Amino acid sequence: RKEVEQDPGPFNVPEGATVAFNCTYSNSASQSFFWYRQDCRKEPKLLMSVYSSGNEDGRFTAQLNRASQYISLLIRDSKLSDSATYLCVVKEMNYGGSQGNLIFGKGTKLSVKP
Amino acid sequence: NAGVTQTPKFQVLKTGQSMTLQCAQDMNHNSMYWYRQDPGMGLRLIYYSASEGTTDKGEVPNGYNVSRLNKREFSLRLESAAPSQTSVYFCASSEVDGDTQYFGPGTRLTVL
Numbered sequence: 001r002k003e004v005e006q007d008p009g010p011f012n013v014p015e016g017a018t019v020a021f022n023c024t025y026s027n028s029a030s031q032s033f034f035w036y037r038q039d040c041r042k043e044p045k046l047l048m049s050v051y052s053s054g055n056e057d058g059r060f061t062a063q064l065n066r067a068s069q070y071i072s073l074l075i076r077d078s079k080l081s082d083s084a085t086y087l088c089v090v091k092e093m094n095y096g097g098s099q100g101n102l103i104f105g106k107g108t109k110l111s112v113k114p
Numbered sequence: 115n116a117g118v119t120q121t122p123k124f125q126v127l128k129t130g131q132s133m134t135l136q137c138a139q140d141m142n143h144n145s146m147y148w149y150r151q152d153p154g155m156g157l158r159l160i161y162y163s164a165s166e167g168t169t170d171k172g173e174v175p176n177g178y179n180v181s182r183l184n185k186r187e188f189s190l191r192l193e194s195a196a197p198s199q200t201s202v203y204f205c206a207s208s209e210v211d212g213d214t215q216y217f218g219p220g221t222r223l224t225v226l
Contacts, residue, residue: 034214043204043217044157087157091212101172102215106156 004090004105012111017078021108023071023088032091033064035073037084038107044087047073078112085109116140118218120205126224127195135190135221137205145211146188147172148180150201151220157204163188164211195225 003026013019025033033050048055050062050071061074071088088105118139127133139146148160149172159172161180169180177199179191188207192199202222206215 032212043219045217046214049214101159101162101212104157106154 004088004103006086006088006105006108008106008108010109010111012113013078014113015078015080017112018074018076019078019110020075021073021086021088021110023073023105025069025071025088025090025103027090027092028066028069030069030090030092033062033071034089034091034102035060035062035071036087036089036104038087039084044104047086075110078110080112080114083110083112118205118207118216120203120218120221122221123219124222126226127192128226129196131195131225132191132193133195134192135203135205135223136187137189137218138187139205139207139216139218140186141207141209141216142185143207143209143216144185145208145213146182147206147208147215148178148188148190149204149206150174150199151204152201160190160203162211195223197225199223200225 005024035047036044037047038044048057050064054063059076063072085107087107090103121136144165147162149157151157158174160178163169163182166185181189202220204220205218208215
């Protein structure tokens with residue numbers, strides 16, 4: 001099985017802190033990358049896609065390093081509502097007969113404290 | 115627009131019982147997926163349906179069957195439940211196979 005590895009955490013940070021999560025993937029042919037967010041006992045939801053040039057969405061910045069097969073997520077000015085598990089997701093091309101299946105990391109847990 | 119819906123939300127079964135988990139989406143998506151999520155294991159793909167009329171095995175298909183009833187609905191059946199199938203089951207859909215996936219709220223299944 002192709003792997004997506006993440007530090008499980010937990011990362012315990014104070015409100016307002018900057019926190020970074022990293023993720024590595026094993027299949028160099030992977031083409032698409034995402035960060036999903038999963039709240040406790042809820043379903044995963046797409047946070048943002050990760051583009052080769054890096055991309056930003058408000059307080060969230062995602063970076064991709066294809067040479068090192070490494071993805072990162074930076075959260076600035078952490079809010080209490082950012083507390084969740086963050087899943088690194090990689091799209092595998094040509095998995096079986098599919099155009100590509102998503103491979104999920106096990107997630108990194110973030111807890112933002114007042 | 116409800117997105118992806120799943121029934122039931124919770125279920126307790128005895129070993130050997132059968133049941134069907136239901137999933138429906140109202141986004142006119144072509145592709146649908148069933149995952150299970152276990153502590154420390156992350157999300158694992160059980161079966162998927164790239165388009166109406168097709169189904170394929172994922173990473174952990176043993177003990178499960180699926181039916182793509184129509185474009186909206188994709189059901190997962192446990193013919194003879196085992197304790198190892200205790201898990202949270204998520205259904206997801208995407209516009210096309212391999213695209214961003216949208217998840218339902220999950221079914222929490224316990225097999226005694």
